Amino acid sequence: MRCKLPNTWWRINWCNMASGTPVIRQINWLAIALHLCIFVALVYFFQFLQVGAPSLMAIATYLVLAYFLRFFLAKYHRYGMMFLKQNAFENAIPYFENSYEFFQRHAWLDKFRAVFLLSSSRISYKEMALVNIAYCYSQLGDGTQAKVYYQRALKEFPDSGIAQAGLNMLRSSENGNN
Known part of the structure; x- marks a missing residue:
């Protein structure tokens, strides 16, 4: 089951998780085009080498x-997501913190994630780490x-719809409890 939010590039995917924890995937379509170019270049490379079945x-x-690339370079994020999907939120937090620190130190890797991690994510790993910590x-x-953490995410990423939505939910739940 896929739910569409007002922006078509923003989707919540509930299907791939047994825990029912929402995972938001924002797609950078320009990165998809870049990945297609990388694929075409690989096809030409294997044709040049005269390898059978270059495609x-x-x-x-x-x-x-x-x-x-994702296994080694985004390992903290991957472990954090694994714990998040298991609803082990307390265990996920340190991994997301480590992910944030890693991509803070290697900002170029996060900025050019479409090339170096072959990631088509619209949001950076640093933003994902902050909102995932807040969610946990x-x-x-x-x-x-x-x-x-939601406010920190908004300070670093003012256009973060995820952080704004999370903060709004927290505020509305506080207002509902009062």
């Missing part, structure tokens, strides 16, 4: 490359810490 070799190379705190019942 299949290009697909295999692209998938293996994408997997290993909100699920643990620590609204104060959740607010701190």
Whole structure:
């Protein structure tokens, strides 16, 4: 089941998680075009090498490359997401903090994630880390810490719709409790 929010590039995917924890995927369509160019370049490369079935070799190379880049370079994010999907929010927080620190130190990697991580995500890993930390705190019942991280995300990423929505939800739940 897919739910569309007002912006068509913003989707919540509920299907791939047994826990029912929402995962938001914002797609950068320009990155998709870049990935298509990388794939075409791989096809031409394998044709140049006169390898049999250059398209299949290009697909295999692209998938293996994408997997290993994300496996090694975004490992903290991957572990955080694993714990998040298991509703182990307390365990996820340190991994998202490590992810934020890693991409803070390697800002160029996050900025050019479409090339170096073959990621088509519209939002940066740093923004994802901050809103995921906030979400984890909100699920643990620590609204104060959740607010701190949503506000931090908005300070660093003023156009963050996810952080704004999370902050609005926290505020509305506070107003409902009063």
